[in-house]
Amino acid sequence: MSSVxxxxxxxxxxxxxxxxGIARRTAAVLGAGADTDDVVQEAFVKAYRALGTFQDGAPFRPWLLRIVANETRNTRRAAGRRAVREMAHLPPLVEPLEDRQADLEVFRTRVExxxxxxxxxxxxxxxLDLDETQTAQVLGISRGxxxxxxxxALARLRDTITRPEVTR
Structure with a gap:
C-alpha cells in the first residue's frame, strides 16, 4: 500500500x-444500472485522489466500497433529478424474470x-456478502x-411475503 x-x-x-469486480458488483447491486462502469471509474479516481486519507493498516476493500456506494448514490440522485426534468421514467434495474424465476422477481420488487x-x-x-462491520464501513453508519x-428490513420483507393478499 505504501507504493500506491x-x-x-x-x-x-x-x-x-x-x-x-467487487466495485462493479457493488455499484450494480446498489442501483447504478447502466451507469455502473462510469460509477466504478469515478470511484477509483476519487479513491486515488483520497489515498492520503486512507489509514495505514486498514482494509482497503471496505474503504473503496464506501466510495463506490457514495458515488452510486450521487449518480442515482442525479439520474432522478434528470428524469423529473425530462418527465421520463427511469428503466427498471432488472428486466422482469420469466417462468420459474417469477419468485425472484417478486422478491426483487419487494426489496426495491x-x-x-x-x-x-x-x-x-x-x-454482496459483506459482514456487519464491512457494511457499516461501506455505508458510513455504525454496526448497531x-x-x-x-x-x-427482514421483518418488513417477511411481513410482505407471509401476509395474505387482500381480495375485493
Missing part, C-alpha cells in the same frame, strides 16, 4: 484489477420497495445501525 500512496501507477493498477436505507443494508449484507436496519 507514493503515487506508483502500476501499484494502483494492481488494486484496480483486484477490486474492480424497501426504504433506501434498508435496501442498501440488505444489498450489502446479502447480495446495520443490525437494526437489517432486522427491520
Amino acid at each position: 500512496r507514493g503515487g506508483d501507477p502500476a501499484a494502483f493498477a494492481v488494486l484496480v484489477r483486484r477490486y474492480g 420497495a424497501l426504504p433506501e436505507h434498508q435496501r442498501l443494508v440488505i444489498a450489502c449484507r446479502f447480495l 445501525t446495520v443490525k437494526s436496519r437489517t432486522h427491520r
Whole structure:
C-alpha cells in the first residue's frame, strides 16, 4: 500500500484489477444500472485522489466500497433529478424474470420497495456478502445501525411475503 500512496501507477493498477469486480458488483447491486462502469471509474479516481486519507493498516476493500456506494448514490440522485426534468421514467434495474424465476422477481420488487436505507443494508449484507462491520464501513453508519436496519428490513420483507393478499 505504501507504493500506491507514493503515487506508483502500476501499484494502483494492481488494486484496480483486484477490486474492480467487487466495485462493479457493488455499484450494480446498489442501483447504478447502466451507469455502473462510469460509477466504478469515478470511484477509483476519487479513491486515488483520497489515498492520503486512507489509514495505514486498514482494509482497503471496505474503504473503496464506501466510495463506490457514495458515488452510486450521487449518480442515482442525479439520474432522478434528470428524469423529473425530462418527465421520463427511469428503466427498471432488472428486466422482469420469466417462468420459474417469477419468485425472484417478486422478491426483487419487494426489496426495491424497501426504504433506501434498508435496501442498501440488505444489498450489502446479502447480495454482496459483506459482514456487519464491512457494511457499516461501506455505508458510513455504525454496526448497531446495520443490525437494526437489517432486522427491520427482514421483518418488513417477511411481513410482505407471509401476509395474505387482500381480495375485493
